[in-house]
Amino acid sequence: MASHRRPRQPNRARVTVLTATATAAVALSAQGANAAPKPSKSEVKAQVDKYYAEAERATNQYDGAKEKQQKLEKEISRLQDKVAREQGELNELRTGLGAMASEQYRSGGIDASVQLFLSADPDDYLDKASTLDSLSEQQVESLKKVQAKQRELAQERAEAAEKLADLAETRTELGKKKTEIQGKLSKAQKLLNTLTTAERRQMAEEEQRASRSATARVELGKEKEVAASGIGAAALNAAATQIGKPYVRGGTGPNSYDCSGLTQWAYAQAGAHISRVTYTQVNEGPHIGMSQLKPGDLVFFNNTEHVGLYAGNGQVLHAPYPGTSVRYESMSTIGSFQFGVRVNG
Known part of the structure; x- marks a missing residue:
């Protein structure tokens, strides 16, 4: 004989939990779909x-x-x-x-x-x-x-x-x-903090390899390129003694440097006084193109926001940015080249 008992009603609390779980799952799914991918x-x-x-x-x-x-x-x-x-x-x-x-x-x-x-x-x-x-x-x-x-x-x-x-x-x-x-x-x-430890280590290693390569290229080019003046040669030699010292905003040496602080210090060691910032260092001598550069010339990048010393063979000696130190680097990786300036003292 068929049972006439009424079907059991689902527990109200259980329904609430299931509904909440489903809602959360949908929300997380939507959030995952809308979240921007992690940058490479x-x-x-x-x-x-x-x-x-x-x-x-x-x-x-x-x-x-x-x-x-x-x-x-x-x-x-x-x-x-x-x-x-x-x-x-x-x-x-x-x-x-x-x-x-x-x-x-x-x-x-x-x-x-x-x-x-x-x-x-x-x-x-x-x-x-x-x-x-x-x-x-x-x-x-x-x-x-x-x-x-x-x-x-x-x-x-x-x-x-x-x-x-x-x-x-x-x-x-x-x-x-x-x-x-x-x-x-x-x-x-x-x-930078969004990168993994391994990614940050890889970036640092790539920069170190690039710096070693730039140093080697400078050495190879020494026999082919000579400075346009004794002042330029002396300034470049002085700057080379500062390799490894940290970039610090406002640094003018001898313990730390920013980009124009390094160039000003280097030329001071050569007996030539040049002004403090890139905006005025651009006026320290005649402007020259990339093909005319000689070791010791000032080289300006990124709308004259950055300056370094041309080291020969397409390399620059400079203080790059916070977290780095004075080093050689290829001109091709620094930024947009503007012009060079030859300081005659």
Whole structure:
């Protein structure tokens, strides 16, 4: 006989768990389908190189602002010293006029014109030429000296105030550039962190092989290429003694360098002073093309954001970017070549 019992209803809690599990599975499936694929090692390197180039651009601007700040600080200090001296000289001139007035008083009273001067602005006073007739030649000369000194003092104070305002703007710019640099380097590091330990080790090994190859090519080319000048040869030899020292933003030696810090230091050892940043180092000599390069010439890349020393046989000696050290590298792997500059000292 057929059973007439009602079918058993599924447990409410069990239905809830199954529904939640199914929903989560669908969500994870959708998330996996929509997630961007992990970038390859070559893609990471290309993007990291881009961030380093942007950081180097900001570093050049930072170095330029830093140099400007140091120059302004020296000029302001000089102006402040000059203002203090001139104020002392003005005080002495006024003291002399006071002594003159005292003498007149003891001998029968202060001349009305001198009395007017002591209670009024000398500039306004001397502009009233009619009062000069009642002054002695000595008094006129003293009053003119006071007037000239006051005008000079006012001009120096105005110049100092202008430079102080410029210094404040420069310091603000420095802060912005520092933040920009740190942001670019942070992005580069985050990208590098997406690589496995093995991938990062492989990248480092590839760079080491490339550096050894570049060094070998420099040695092979020494007999074929000679520097255009003794200064260029001396600068290149000096830079070669710094191989292995780390790249540090703002570094000018002797313990660390950024790209233009290395070139400036190297030429200083050769007895030639060149400016601090790439934007001004481009003006240190005539521009030359790739086929004209000689060892020791400055070589500029990436819209003049990066500089190194031509080492011969298509190789460059430079401070590449954070995390690396001074090394030889093929021109073909550094970036877009702009031009060379031959420093004649």
